[in-house]
Amino acid sequence: MKKYILLLLTLIIVSCSKDNFNEQINQESKIVVEGWIEEDDFAQVLLSTNIPVTNVIDSTNILDHVIRSAKVTLSDGQTSEILRVKNDKNRVPPFVYFGSIIKGKAGKEYSLKIEYLDHVINAVTTIPKSVPLQNVEYVKSNPTDTTGYVLVKFDDPVNEKNYYQVATRIDEKEPVFVPALxxxxxxxxxxxxxxxxxxxxxxLLFPKKKYTPYFTDGDVIYVKLRTQNKDALYFWNSWQNEIVNSKNPIYPSTTSLKTNIKGGLGIWAGYGQSTLILKTAPIK
Incomplete structure (x- = not known):
């Protein structure tokens, strides 16, 4: 199993013992949501309970905290659908709630309702208008290097307020887009x-290889420019600050993580998107 995914469930930790974990799901644990709907695509949602601080965290026991039996309802104000669960073995955890009826459109509002045990969680987002990528390039500090960075070019619309996220996915190495540093x-x-x-x-958490901030010769990189709302910007900035400042994505300070989830934690985000494919220098 490829061990690539951006896991929010490991970011929210609660002090409770392993012996009474099941009991404390109802009393103390919160549901962690990582959900999104992009323009011209269907919704995807990952659900988990937060992980007790006494537990050893690895890609095996994370599965113990994945929620796969919730009722997740998506609505655009006119149409509603209940998201189904699929097993994606390229992900950790491998369970994803996904939509197949409501496709994202710029300017529309999307509400999410999650029902699990005695929890009812709600969140609302809108999809901002997409801004097209003009060009992406693979650049190196020195011509003899075998690693490099991604150079992104786009035009920010004048007299419009926009928030962005640049994300990348390396073909055959990463199954999901990962926000760039x-x-x-x-x-x-x-x-x-x-x-x-x-x-x-x-x-990435639980990478197959040791993390490096570089892209490598021979990579085929999907580069995505997302437009996002302010609450998503605040969430991802707070998530990134935890990793960069503490250098520990497993046990960050929970108080500084932003959320737009009512009754839980995490993020429900709508994104506009523009994607280009970048081929790096061939391996010599």
């Missing part, structure tokens, strides 16, 4: 509407 952007920081920025690889 420092890839969450507020256009108030742009000096001009024509944007050109360089990005490193994002951080």
């Amino acid at each position: 420092y890839g969450n952007l507020d256009d108030k920081n742009f000096q001009q509407s024509s944007v050109e920025m360089q990005f490193s690889r994002g951080i």
